[in-house]
Amino acid sequence: MNSVIEEIYQSGAVKDNKGNEYTLHSGVDRLEGDFLHRLIDSDDSIRKTLEIGCAYGLSSLHICSALKGREGAEHKIVDPFQHKQWHGIGTENLKRAECDFFELIEKPSELALPALVDSEAGTFDMVFIDGWHTFDHTLVDLFYANRLIKVGGYIVIDDCLWASVAKAVSYVERYPAYELHEQSASTQSYKRSIADFIRTVLPAQVAGYILPRYLYDKFYVRTLYSSMVALKKVKEDERNWDWYQSF
Numbered sequence: 722m723n724s725v726i727e728e729i730y731q732s733g734a735v736k737d738n739k740g741n742e743y744t745l746h747s748g749v750d751r752l753e754g755d756f757l758h759r760l761i762d763s764d765d766s767i768r769k770t771l772e773i774g775c776a777y778g779l780s781s782l783h784i785c786s787a788l789k790g791r792e793g794a795e796h797k798i799v800d801p802f803q804h805k806q807w808h809g810i811g812t813e814n815l816k817r818a819e820c821d822f823f824e825l826i827e828k829p830s831e832l833a834l835p836a837l838v839d840s841e842a843g844t845f846d847m848v849f850i851d852g853w854h855t856f857d858h859t860l861v862d863l864f865y866a867n868r869l870i871k872v873g874g875y876i877v878i879d880d881c882l883w884a885s886v887a888k889a890v891s892y893v894e895r896y897p898a899y900e901l902h903e904q905s906a907s908t909q910s911y912k913r914s915i916a917d918f919i920r921t922v923l924p925a926q927v928a929g930y931i932l933p934r935y936l937y938d939k940f941y942v943r944t945l946y947s948s949m950v951a952l953k954k955v956k957e958d959e960r961n962w963d964w965y966q967s968f
């Protein structure tokens with residue numbers, strides 16, 4: 722693991738460029754970071770990546786340390802609060818890790834992503850989503866990520882144990898152009914085992930029909946995925962204008 726990442730996990734703290742220290746209170750954990758790293762290692766066609774939500778830069782560090790050394794490596798980061806709220810520490814950490822192939826777009830994803838679609842549709846190999854976690858916002862990020870990635874590319878979504886995020890992911894997973902590629906291991910493996918058991922006795926299709934909507938949305942949807950999920954775009958998205966599937 723990259724030494725900057727290791728130092729952050731071990732100390733549980735981050736520093737800005739003036740040496741002020743802040744407690745690490747947000748960011749992907751080691752297992753999720755390994756998941757991102759392994760996904761990029763497993764496919765050497767991944768060169769151009771996009772990340773939504775940088776905070777103190779842990780996911781950026783994992784992605785960029787895996788990409789480092791690849792010809793044409795390019796990482797775009799969308800985060801409106803990188804300086805206002807995170808003291809520029811995410812991008813500072815990337816510089817400390819000698820990753821100089823990133824670009825920060827300091828705008829909310831709902832504004833930055835449509836602009837990117839205008840000029841760079843279908844050019845990204847991977848989009849990582851870890852921004853604002855409401856259902857509608859996640860769906861907006863997924864909508865544009867679908868436009869931004871190539872066929873063969875991946876959309877990786879963090880915090881899929883959140884009902885709001887899992888619900889949005891479960892809709893996009895139904896698109897014929899996508900396959901569930903892989904899910905991260907979980908630090909809370911006992912919770913995962915309970916979730917796996919619940920899904921074995923009550924598969925999602927059945928649960929969707931028999932559980933009251935409130936129970937399904939509030940509880941069952943949290944059993945669908947592990948905390949980080951990779952969807953793979955396996956073909957062009959050619960859904961009809963009236964395509965819809967229950968989710």
Ligand SMILES: C[S@@+](CC[C@H](N)C(=O)[O-])C[C@H]1O[C@@H](n2cnc3c(N)ncnc32)[C@H](O)[C@@H]1O
Nearest residue numbers: 748749774775776779780802829830851852853
């Ligand atoms: C959970 S944190 C991201 C953690 C980061 N991925 C990591 O592993 O260190 C969520 C991030 O989303 C950003 N964010 C909030 N609203 C956003 C928006 N509208 N568009 C993009 N990012 C947003 C926040 O500034 C914050 O950095």
